[in-house]
Amino acid sequence: MRSLILILSSAAAIWGQAFEVVSVRPANPTARGSSFEFLPGGKLVAVNVSVRDLLKKAYRIRDFQIANAPAGLDSPWYDVTANAASPVGEGEMQGMLQSLLADRFQLKLRRESKELQVYILTVAKNGPKLNEVAPAAGGAVRIRGVGRLAGLKGSMDQLASALSDVRLNGSAILDRPVVNRTGLNGVYDFSLEWTPEMGVDAADRPGPSIFTAMREQLGLSLEKRNAPVEIFAIEHLEKPSQN
Known part of the structure; x- marks a missing residue:
């Protein structure tokens, strides 16, 4: 496996791309099912999701692309809402979600090639x-x-x-x-x-x-x-x- 030396919190965070308002709360323990939406105008609504779910959506990756999974990646579950300062597309919101993970969860990633x-x-x-x-x-x-x-x-x-x-x-x-x-x-x-x-x-x-x-x-x-x-x-x- 070839590894990049650079440790990335988030490329989006480096360029200052972030949601203006963010709420991260524990999900209702009796809730069933999960949902995730990038809504028109720059709003993110995720219900009953794990950090793994957020990570996959932020970087458009699959489970086998995630390595060194720590405790806290798959539980607990959260309700997340976020709003951009102005209307943006889904691609921009993915970058903002990367910033959200780096800022609120202190997520740091190392990118490797396999x-x-x-x-x-x-x-x-x-x-x-x-x-x-x-x-x-x-x-x-x-x-x-x-x-x-x-x-x-x-x-x-x-x-x-x-x-x-x-x-x-x-x-x-x-x-x-x-x-x-x-x-x-x-x-x-x-x-x-x-x-x-x-x-x-x-x-x-x-x-x-x-x-x-x-x-x-x-x-x-x-x-x-x-x-x-x-x-x-x-x-x-x-x-x-x-x-």
Whole structure:
């Protein structure tokens, strides 16, 4: 494993990117389920979540990318609300959440690189089938339900993240991270529909697999390979400071 020497509290904290108002409180012990939302206008609302959940959302990573998990990462659970000083997009709020973790939980991370199995996202043989649009704030790629996602001024990095992102219920579209190597640097409007496998034989599926759908609908390809994956080793974590 190759390790970066630099210890990072948060890149966002270094650049002064932070929520204006933050509340971190113990979750209701009788609460069931969890939720996490980046809301329009620059508001974060997380209910009954662990520090692990916040960390994964802040850096868009999965469980296997977290190393040296200390006590306090998975319990207790918290309700977190935060507001930006002015309207910002989801990408900016992710950076602000990184600052929140560094400030309120004194989280310090060491980034490392480890060779793992991944999917490489590339342009398919016949070229991309994407509608390139002018860049604008707030561009994103979002899951729209089972077997559906859409990009609205979304980048290929955002598509790769969405394909390998994990919801709070533990589900993910793919079983390994996706690395963007398309070479496409614009932003695009697109939609993708496929039939999740869910243990069903290919011959019995009513629609295409995600691999076929990516190729036919977007002109993109997913290929299994070994590649370096960023690992986040936790150096320090404390209970949250008072509001």
